[in-house]
Amino acid sequence: MGRKQSFTETELLDVTKRLILEHGYDGFHLKLLSQHLSGARSTIYQYYSNKEEIVAACMKRVISQIMQNASSIDETDAMSALQQLLHVYMEESKLHQLLGDASKIKTQNVKALEDLAFVEQAHSFLKVQLSRLFEQAQKEGKLREDLPLPVLIGTFFNLINTPNLMNVPTQQWSSLLFQIWIGGSKR
Incomplete structure (x- = not known):
């Protein structure tokens, strides 16, 4: 047995x-x-029938949770929503590393291909949400208008990769990083 x-x-x-x-x-x-x-x-x-199917399912599961959390954010106040979104992204700070491997999956497995398509659609949804919030914050005069949105968004995304050298909880760390991003380090 x-x-x-x-x-x-x-x-x-x-x-x-x-x-x-x-x-x-x-x-x-x-x-x-x-x-x-x-x-x-x-x-x-x-x-699961093979490595590709397991990995694609894993990617789908991670991005599904991020999408669920990102979708629940109240977007009424763009800056508050951006801060919450940063926290959602930081909870899964290794997402980009994980999703970066999606292009390596070469398969004809239908289930894996469906999961990878879902991952791509979810990624597009998250990009649209982020762009919408940045545009809203800029229109409200809460973000610098002299900087192109790709610069602001790129800098925002780099916060996710900032090592938590203080070993504080993710919520506290993302809040500190957001404050430095929005206010700079100048006194």
């Missing part, structure tokens, strides 16, 4: 995400995944 299934799909995707972030897409493989799960390697195939 073989080993019983002892992990859930959620656990499988959590471990997948962690291993992709640690090893990259190229270093991630099913043997590595099975070594980090408490159960038979064959159990993986009860959920």
